Amino acid sequence: MLEYAPRGIIGALTPQANTTVEPEFAILLPPGYAILNARITSPSTSIMQRMRDYLPGTDSYLDQFGVAPLAAVAYCCTGISYVSGRDAEDALIARVKAERGYPLVTAARAITDALNAIGAKRVGLVSPYPDDMTEASIEYWESRGFAITDCAKTVAEPGAFHSIYGLTGKSAGDAMAPLLEKPLDAIVLLGTGMPTLAPIAARVGRGGPPVFSSMFALAWRTKLAADGDEPSAENLAPWLAGEGWVNRLASRNMI
Numbered sequence: 001m002l003e004y005a006p007r008g009i010i011g012a013l014t015p016q017a018n019t020t021v022e023p024e025f026a027i028l029l030p031p032g033y034a035i036l037n038a039r040i041t042s043p044s045t046s047i048m049q050r051m052r053d054y055l056p057g058t059d060s061y062l063d064q065f066g067v068a069p070l071a072a073v074a075y076c077c078t079g080i081s082y083v084s085g086r087d088a089e090d091a092l093i094a095r096v097k098a099e100r101g102y103p104l105v106t107a108a109r110a111i112t113d114a115l116n117a118i119g120a121k122r123v124g125l126v127s128p129y130p131d132d133m134t135e136a137s138i139e140y141w142e143s144r145g146f147a148i149t150d151c152a153k154t155v156a157e158p159g160a161f162h163s164i165y166g167l168t169g170k171s172a173g174d175a176m177a178p179l180l181e182k183p184l185d186a187i188v189l190l191g192t193g194m195p196t197l198a199p200i201a202a203r204v205g206r207g208g209p210p211v212f213s214s215m216f217a218l219a220w221r222t223k224l225a226a227d228g229d230e231p232s233a234e235n236l237a238p239w240l241a242g243e244g245w246v247n248r249l250a251s252r253n254m255i
Contacts, residue, residue: 007032008071173199
């Protein structure tokens, strides 16, 4: 047992300028887990090209963890799955498990597992991406068997340092608002870099379609992987109800 991680160490592969992954993991994960972070990098200024660059470097990113006794690793970048496709994503997950002995959880597979757990088919998206990435995301979700019936786009704040990482929870909530009245089985706020916890917390207990995000699904699914548990509606329900994490969010004066 480790001093600061009695329930396990979770590795996080995080895009180089992403400022959201570590704070949202700290809020979402229950006590007893520790996050060990490694940065994934690309010299490109194009979001699509960065997504293409990241996947081939996965082993070098994982090597940064050295001999740390990881319970699971979270790939904190939803976009890599869009550009690589479901088959390459599934192959990577299987290979890492076989070669390194720990589960690798991608953000897109975590979302897929969450949607399947609640039986969602008609899905609305909130996208922080440029148009080409948004289209690639829709193609990916359709390849996983979901019908994307609505897609709203966020608007960056004036002067934001980054088109995604500079967004606010209010940006995500404003974009989501029109989807709440749609006949949807779920609403997914995409992108691990877009802050999402405040607008999700605001929907807890208010009815309507379940709302969650890339980081929300990734934290839930990686915890399950670290514990050796499988996804289900029963173990997702407390997360959707805000159990634990909403109080941690409130304690930081975020809601």
